[in-house]
Amino acid sequence: MKAGDELAPLEIPITRTLIVAGAVASRDYQDVHHDAEIAREKGSPDIFMNILTTNGLVGRYITDHFGPTARLRSVRIRLGAPNYPGDIMTLTGTVTAVEGEVAEVRVTGANGLGNHVTGTVRVAVPGRAGGES
């Protein structure tokens, strides 16, 4: 692995089931993540994905790519356009730096409205020091 490596994109269909399952699995019972009527009253067109689910999906995208030995060291994300039901989020990533067995990856998750998430993940990949592919 080396700086400049691009990760294969991952398309994630944004379903109501994913939004609600992610919210519940993360213990987040904010109504805007499961109750469409209340979400509308609060100014959203629909329910939307919570940040913990986005965080989990970004983590999964990275470890899917780097394999069974990969361990997340840090995940830093910023949210933009919400993930509403019916949309598709496409995660893409580029390795921006490699130090020993730790890679830093710039991640973007784009949906039909724009960038849902941008962030940086550091991941340790034992046995995959910099320079090896």
Place this chain on the structure above:
Amino acid sequence: MNEADFLGRLKKFEGQPAATAGVGKDLVNEPMIRHWCEAMGDTHPAYTGPDAIAPPTMLQAWTMGGLSGHGDGTGRTSGYEELFELLDGAGFTSVVATDCEQEYVRDLRPGDRVSYDAVIETVSERKTTKLGTGHFVTTRMDVSVDGELAGTHRFRILKYAPAQRSSPGKGPGRAEGREAEQAPLRALRPRPVINRDNAGFWAGIAEHRLLIQRCEECAELRFPWLPGCNACGSGRWDTVGASGSGTVFSYVVMHHPPFPAFDPPYAVGLIELAEGVRIISNVVGVAADEVRIGMPVRLEFRRVDDELELPVFRAEVA
């Protein structure tokens, strides 16, 4: 309370604890890990089996209040509650998370009992976003097991007053997903604040008349509406109707930031009426970048939504 005083009250919360010696409601456990992995579609082998670790991105999940909220034992401080009450009370009732920054120091494994301490790092000045206007609140949490740091979690939320949206003919069960994107609900223009000092002006607008106040003592015209005369101080006044002709005295073209009810770029003009007073309004009927100082304009009334009509000024083509 004005905005600066309010910000001063908010800033006092910076550095205060948001949670002290909170304890996770559940031990780190296999079922919650499995449910998480199912939801995320995460099949990483490290998260299953006898030596399983929890997905590091679950860090915050172990500290969540869940359905029963942050009651006893969760360490939530009164300061944090007071900050939220203050923001709620000022109309910033909605909340959305914007940033999450986590560092993972030590694996969490089934059986671990997490504890956590959190501090309010910053409360921002008032910001206007696409969602609405509000304040960003940033907290930093240290999550530990047996007194050993397991990870840190910095979290930023926006507490905001939602921008108003219209919802014509949209009941439950219709516009979903893509359809909603293609026909986004349109936010409404801000409502005018109508009070005793300006009610006559808005009553005039309802009748398609742009009324200017005139001092009954010295006959000075004034606009916008005020209780007393700038020239002589008299509180007695009547009105005259504007003829409707004017010129662009000055203008700006709004490109950024976007506000939900407005569609940039658009021209905001300071219009000098033929009567001599000036009014701020939109210049319409001409591209925003073609508005010029001195351009002749004529008053017209534009219905911007079901409840609001506004005076605007149409460029008069030479």
